[in-house]
Amino acid sequence: MASTAVVSPSYPLDLFKRAARILPGLLLLAAVGYAGKLVERSIALYGRAHHLTLPNIEYVLWAILIGLAIANTVGIPKLFQPGLLTYEFWLKAGIVLLGSRFLLGDVLKLGGASLVLVAIEIAASLAFMTALGRAFGLKPKLTTLLAVGSSICGVSAIIAAQGAIDADEEDSSFAIAAVLALGAIALFTFPLVGHWLHLNDLSYGLWAGLGIDNTAEVTAAGALYSDAAAKIAVLAKTARNAMIGFVVLGYALYWSRKEHTGGVGNKAAFLWAKFPKFVLGFLLISVLATASVFSKDQLGSLANLSRWAFLLTFAGVGLRTNIREMLKQGARPFIVGALGEIAIAFLTLGLVYGAGKFLH
Amino acid sequence: MTKKQGARTNERSATTTEAAAPNREVKVSLDAWAVALALITSLLVWTGVIKHIPW
Numbered sequence: 001m002a003s004t005a006v007v008s009p010s011y012p013l014d015l016f017k018r019a020a021r022i023l024p025g026l027l028l029l030a031a032v033g034y035a036g037k038l039v040e041r042s043i044a045l046y047g048r049a050h051h052l053t054l055p056n057i058e059y060v061l062w063a064i065l066i067g068l069a070i071a072n073t074v075g076i077p078k079l080f081q082p083g084l085l086t087y088e089f090w091l092k093a094g095i096v097l098l099g100s101r102f103l104l105g106d107v108l109k110l111g112g113a114s115l116v117l118v119a120i121e122i123a124a125s126l127a128f129m130t131a132l133g134r135a136f137g138l139k140p141k142l143t144t145l146l147a148v149g150s151s152i153c154g155v156s157a158i159i160a161a162q163g164a165i166d167a168d169e170e171d172s173s174f175a176i177a178a179v180l181a182l183g184a185i186a187l188f189t190f191p192l193v194g195h196w197l198h199l200n201d202l203s204y205g206l207w208a209g210l211g212i213d214n215t216a217e218v219t220a221a222g223a224l225y226s227d228a229a230a231k232i233a234v235l236a237k238t239a240r241n242a243m244i245g246f247v248v249l250g251y252a253l254y255w256s257r258k259e260h261t262g263g264v265g266n267k268a269a270f271l272w273a274k275f276p277k278f279v280l281g282f283l284l285i286s287v288l289a290t291a292s293v294f295s296k297d298q299l300g301s302l303a304n305l306s307r308w309a310f311l312l313t314f315a316g317v318g319l320r321t322n323i324r325e326m327l328k329q330g331a332r333p334f335i336v337g338a339l340g341e342i343a344i345a346f347l348t349l350g351l352v353y354g355a356g357k358f359l360h
Numbered sequence: 361m362t363k364k365q366g367a368r369t370n371e372r373s374a375t376t377t378e379a380a381a382p383n384r385e386v387k388v389s390l391d392a393w394a395v396a397l398a399l400i401t402s403l404l405v406w407t408g409v410i411k412h413i414p415w
Contacts, residue, residue, distance in 0.1 A: 092394035281395035294406060301405050301413040
């Protein structure tokens, strides 16, 4: 959502240069992701060869940890940065392909239930974060960005809202740093709490999809729990992402009235511009899978393609997390974000327990 | 360019999906690229060009 690419059919050389720029970072993503897969396999083989019962730590965690170790020790040279940023592209392509693992009926049932939960979650977290921001004396627009980031979809929502409400870049950086730091913490705490509470895949997937901010972290936290939980988490998060346009439009109208600026123009065009298009791709693939367009083997191949795309994403999550940079951002936005996230985690857990009675 | 102007410029480019007339460049969002790639690979799998993707 946050990035664009410019296609110039008359300049193939330019396109070639762009591809060459992203290649080093892309190779690094692939190397780190594949290393995670190799470590998981090696540990399993070692355990089998020596008749040991070793804990099965998924490639997801290894890829993230290897990425984190590289980014926070040797660092990432500039040469790799353009390619690293493609992790969000692979995430979206992976989500579209994940549509092949859903029948449309499941999407409508779970997606519909998720939308109801998402609406409650968004309303409650926007209100709570706004009150918290006021109580801590944060700037109103920074509070808005934190509220949007923690209630809908993390970094993408903050970037979309920044332009719409005309916020400072400093506020946006604070909010993004807070959301990324809290997302990294949630990535490790949600699976632990989920196991501790003995949540089933459905409940955990819904909880991760509703409670964690950034789509990449949601996907990783789901995959750390189980394959089935990851599917549900991505579906719930996709329903949440679909609401981004409405919330950003609401805030854009609020701030344009408050500051007597020109408003937002055509509201339908605004909503379409903010709507995450990959949601439509996900639904299209799901419709095709439901209509039995693909054979069983083909569905397996599409699901594996989705896994490979997510592998690059998980590597990117680790590689783009710079702990030192996050610590530089100051404590107050982080404290507000953390308190809000804890409250949202409890709220969404309650919602999931309530919804569990209807979804089984 | 001030930071706010910079932010507005970024936002405009981030949400633009329509053709930019003067230099005939077509701006395509990251989402659209991702959807296009996923649909093309699905098509290749469906037509049998890609036979099997292992994991």
